[in-house]
Amino acid sequence: MTPSSGRMMGKVLWSEMFPYEIKQKIKECPVVYLPLGICEPHGQISAFGLDTIKAEWLCTMAASRVGGVVAPSQSYHIHETGYHARWLEDVIGETNPHMTSMPPHVVLHFFLYQLRAFVNSGFKAIIVISGHSGGNQVDLRRAAELFMQISPVRIWVVSDPELVAGQYIGDHAGKYEISQLKYLRPDLVNLPLHLFEQEAGSGGKFAVGVDAHDATTLEGEQIMHACLETVCRKAEELNREVAHLPLLSRLTYSPIETLWQSLLAQKEEWITSNPHTDQKPVSEMSQWKTYENFRI
Numbered sequence: 001m002t003p004s005s006g007r008m009m010g011k012v013l014w015s016e017m018f019p020y021e022i023k024q025k026i027k028e029c030p031v032v033y034l035p036l037g038i039c040e041p042h043g044q045i046s047a048f049g050l051d052t053i054k055a056e057w058l059c060t061m062a063a064s065r066v067g068g069v070v071a072p073s074q075s076y077h078i079h080e081t082g083y084h085a086r087w088l089e090d091v092i093g094e095t096n097p098h099m100t101s102m103p104p105h106v107v108l109h110f111f112l113y114q115l116r117a118f119v120n121s122g123f124k125a126i127i128v129i130s131g132h133s134g135g136n137q138v139d140l141r142r143a144a145e146l147f148m149q150i151s152p153v154r155i156w157v158v159s160d161p162e163l164v165a166g167q168y169i170g171d172h173a174g175k176y177e178i179s180q181l182k183y184l185r186p187d188l189v190n191l192p193l194h195l196f197e198q199e200a201g202s203g204g205k206f207a208v209g210v211d212a213h214d215a216t217t218l219e220g221e222q223i224m225h226a227c228l229e230t231v232c233r234k235a236e237e238l239n240r241e242v243a244h245l246p247l248l249s250r251l252t253y254s255p256i257e258t259l260w261q262s263l264l265a266q267k268e269e270w271i272t273s274n275p276h277t278d279q280k281p282v283s284e285m286s287q288w289k290t291y292e293n294f295r296i
């Protein structure tokens, strides 16, 4: 998994750096990358952490090529609520999904504090890459927009299918995602077809896509490198944009809590709060019914 072009720049993980190293990195390129994912079902045939694994790869590779620092991953994400509920009924049914799911208000509140931590550490641009997509990134962008009203920091939130829009169509554990994992971690994909039909009550498929068996390593390589090109271009652009900015003011808890109250006031508009208008209602007896209309 070495980049096909570009310069390698040594350590990129915040967690592995010494103080003098992070100071130098920030001086050269004050961009921080946050990989977001989740553990959720991707069929009987692949690993739960697919979404996190691809986000981490993109962040690490982009930081190696362009510069900047990769923040610790977050592998807990919004699921279950709103439109997820009917989807889970359809693809998981009543079985245990073994997910690291969080409700939207917990993730979004925490996200504001993650952004604060990055600004306070000296970063001037933040790239958030979510391997878990389908709508949550829209709510994260809403939070990021609010944050940029109180700080000149530049924040870009994107999911991996958005990085290759027009080139590839993202999916859930189908040809697109299973190809990605076959390229990144072939040891975490196992494609014998009989495994598709196991686990009564999971629809037999445990959320696998119908075309997962068409996944190839080559397709995964092409998708991941197309995603990476977009991230690198954006990172370079953001690095140029923030070059003129002085060190950003550090933020206390108070302005974050004010932001949080504004965001919370919009909770019924969060995309993860409600079903999509074209979705059938969740069945009354489904384990997912309680999450269909998220209200706190």
Ligand SMILES: [Zn+2]
Pocket: 042, 050, 051, 131, 132, 172, 173, 177
């Ligand atoms: Zn996925």
